[in-house]
Amino acid sequence: MKIFTAAQTRAADQATIQSEGISSEALMERAATAFTDWLTARLSPKEAGEILILCGPGNNGGDGLVVARRLYGRDYTVRVAVLPSENKSGDFQRNFQKLPPEVIVTELSATNLLPIPAGALVIDALFGTGLTRPLEGLAAAVVQHLNAAQARVVAVDIPSGLFSDAPQPADSIVVRARHTVSFELPKLAFMLPHNAEYVGQWHVLPIDLDKKFIEETATKLHFLDAALLAGRLQKRARFAHKGTYGHALLLAGSKGKIGAAVLAAQACLRSGVGLLTLRVPAVGYDVVQTAVPEAMCLTDPAADFVSELPDLTPYSSIGIGPGLGKEKAPQQVLAQLLREAKVPLVLDADALNILAENRELLATLPPDSLLTPHPKEFERLAGPARDDYHRLDLLRDFCQKHRCYTILKGANTCLGTPDGTLYFNSTGNPGMATGGSGDVLTGILTALRAQPLSPLDAALIGIYAHGRAGDLAAQVTGEAGLVAGDIARFIGPALEELTTKESF
Numbered sequence: 001m002k003i004f005t006a007a008q009t010r011a012a013d014q015a016t017i018q019s020e021g022i023s024s025e026a027l028m029e030r031a032a033t034a035f036t037d038w039l040t041a042r043l044s045p046k047e048a049g050e051i052l053i054l055c056g057p058g059n060n061g062g063d064g065l066v067v068a069r070r071l072y073g074r075d076y077t078v079r080v081a082v083l084p085s086e087n088k089s090g091d092f093q094r095n096f097q098k099l100p101p102e103v104i105v106t107e108l109s110a111t112n113l114l115p116i117p118a119g120a121l122v123i124d125a126l127f128g129t130g131l132t133r134p135l136e137g138l139a140a141a142v143v144q145h146l147n148a149a150q151a152r153v154v155a156v157d158i159p160s161g162l163f164s165d166a167p168q169p170a171d172s173i174v175v176r177a178r179h180t181v182s183f184e185l186p187k188l189a190f191m192l193p194h195n196a197e198y199v200g201q202w203h204v205l206p207i208d209l210d211k212k213f214i215e216e217t218a219t220k221l222h223f224l225d226a227a228l229l230a231g232r233l234q235k236r237a238r239f240a241h242k243g244t245y246g247h248a249l250l251l252a253g254s255k256g257k258i259g260a261a262v263l264a265a266q267a268c269l270r271s272g273v274g275l276l277t278l279r280v281p282a283v284g285y286d287v288v289q290t291a292v293p294e295a296m297c298l299t300d301p302a303a304d305f306v307s308e309l310p311d312l313t314p315y316s317s318i319g320i321g322p323g324l325g326k327e328k329a330p331q332q333v334l335a336q337l338l339r340e341a342k343v344p345l346v347l348d349a350d351a352l353n354i355l356a357e358n359r360e361l362l363a364t365l366p367p368d369s370l371l372t373p374h375p376k377e378f379e380r381l382a383g384p385a386r387d388d389y390h391r392l393d394l395l396r397d398f399c400q401k402h403r404c405y406t407i408l409k410g411a412n413t414c415l416g417t418p419d420g421t422l423y424f425n426s427t428g429n430p431g432m433a434t435g436g437s438g439d440v441l442t443g444i445l446t447a448l449r450a451q452p453l454s455p456l457d458a459a460l461i462g463i464y465a466h467g468r469a470g471d472l473a474a475q476v477t478g479e480a481g482l483v484a485g486d487i488a489r490f491i492g493p494a495l496e497e498l499t500t501k502e503s504f
């Protein structure tokens with residue numbers, strides 16, 4: 001799914017109005033009706049109680065007025081409060097006229113902010129994508145008053161006060177919503193960690209905006225959902241043999257961290273690789289041969305750290321980093337690997353920390369390598385970020401400069417690519433915030449690169465399937481009970497869902 005800027009969304013609205021020959025008021029009616037359907041499907045009039053609808057002066061407020069009329073028509077008790085303004089939008093004014101006379105309307109003022117009882121359902125239709133500057137004055141006071149109440153807040157389109165695709169001052173006053181209900185496509189603001197406290201759970205409702213316009217409008221921002229992966233993962237060939245799907249090499253583990261190698265290996269095998277060899281220090285031999293008998297173990301001469309690069313000839317992809325350690329020996333192994341590797345590389349964990357501490361190595365990174373830093377590892381590589389938007393700028397710059405694919409991990413993991421396109425993942429859950437989850441991702445990516453998939457396909461499929469496997473696992477274990485090995489066990493079903501079905 002594409003992510004549009006506020007300007008692109010406005011253009012999509014206009015394109016729809018033109019191609020369908022409808023008025024902007026009709027489109028507003030459609031959006032607000034979708035919102036009303038969403039709400040009434042979840043709460044009965046009794047469960048909702050009296051619904052307070054806060055309306056701003058623009059089309060977001062117009063949406064709120066339509067919602068008020070529609071809810072009233074479905075026997076919900078509604079009350080409307082509007083911000084005073086000299087320039088209310090045309091569609092606001094038209095819908096204000098259409099409000100049933102029975103609906104009580106209050107004009108908000110500094111001395112009349114309306115009491116908001118604890119638990120009240122409040123619909124925030126103050127400001128949407130037309131916000132031009134941080135809130136101040138009466139609008140800010142209304143939002144502060146709302147945030148101080150213990151209300152159930154549902155934001156229309158975006159929490160009021162939040163910019164949809166640009167950074168804002170840290171002390172900005174923004175509605176804290178439980179749910180944000182937006183239209184057609186998600187907004188960049190929803191993807192970013194610091195906005196989670198405002199956006200709450202977000203939902204996107206289809207409102208039939210012009211498909212051709214959406215398809216033809218270029219964007220470098222995407223939400224990574226199953227639709228985006230259609231056709232990228234083929235069914236295994238009927239006459240496949242273990243040589244068909246590549247031979248992966250994983251360099252991982254050190255004394256006390258052999259488990260990282262085991263988790264990456266299990267995930268690699270569960271992701272369909274034909275053969276897997278593990279390079280671990282001698283201390284890991286018994287563990288690996290017992291825990292992952294399907295993998296071959298090429299023990300390093302050193303006891304505690306990987307210290308020598310094996311002959312790379314047999315391998316079709318190489319993953320390095322989980323539990324590797326940052327000592328001199330693994331440092332030299334990584335440096336030699338970067339110089340000599342002729343097959344796709346996946347770099348994680350200590351491989352990234354070694355890169356950060358030996359920056360001259362970055363220049364030797366083979367193009368199209370996959371890097372999988374969490375935010376701290378990324379900061380070590382690319383420097384500190386002022387805010388979530390600046391971090392995305394750093395990500396784009398880093399990928400362009402080093403011609404690599406960088407997977408910035410977290411909720412809504414973000415893939416950066418050499419051409420500057422960003423993809424935000426839709427799968428995964430907080431249960432995956434547990435040691436070893438990242439090692440599992442390294443194994444998946446190394447397997448997909450071996451098969452061989454392009455760096456973009458491997459990254460997109462790997463990120464999505466990793467999160468989806470975590471979601472499937474959590475259905476069995478619960479989020480708190482989820483451990484990284486559970487993610488590995490569910491990769492098979494996650495990949496199966498994405499596999500192109502045979503057509504007759």
Ligand SMILES: NC(=O)C1=CN([C@@H]2O[C@H](COP(=O)(O)OP(=O)(O)OC[C@H]3O[C@@H](n4cnc5c(N)ncnc54)[C@H](O)[C@@H]3O)[C@@H](O)[C@H]2O)[C@@H](O)CC1
Nearest residue numbers: 013028031058059060127128129130131132133134135157
């Ligand atoms: N254009 C369309 O056809 C559709 C628009 N929709 C709704 O329209 C919204 C966008 O509407 P608008 O473009 O009218 O914008 P908004 O309603 O978000 O806000 C614009 C109004 O707020 C004022 N304003 C902006 N920043 C302010 C600030 N910091 N303090 C005080 N006042 C401020 C502006 O002067 C203007 O009066 C969307 O978010 C969505 O909710 C939907 O109805 C779908 C269809």
Ligand SMILES: Nc1ncnc2c1ncn2[C@@H]1O[C@H](COP(=O)(O)OP(=O)(O)O)[C@@H](O)[C@H]1O
Nearest residue numbers: 409410411428429430432433435436437438439
């Ligand atoms: N709240 C969350 N929602 C979705 N995915 C998450 C969440 N927290 C962590 N993850 C995923 O779990 C993995 C954690 O990786 P990482 O931090 O490297 O862990 P480790 O080093 O312990 O293996 C990442 O892929 C990340 O996207």
Ligand SMILES: [K+]
Nearest residue numbers: 124127158160
């Ligand atoms: K809003």
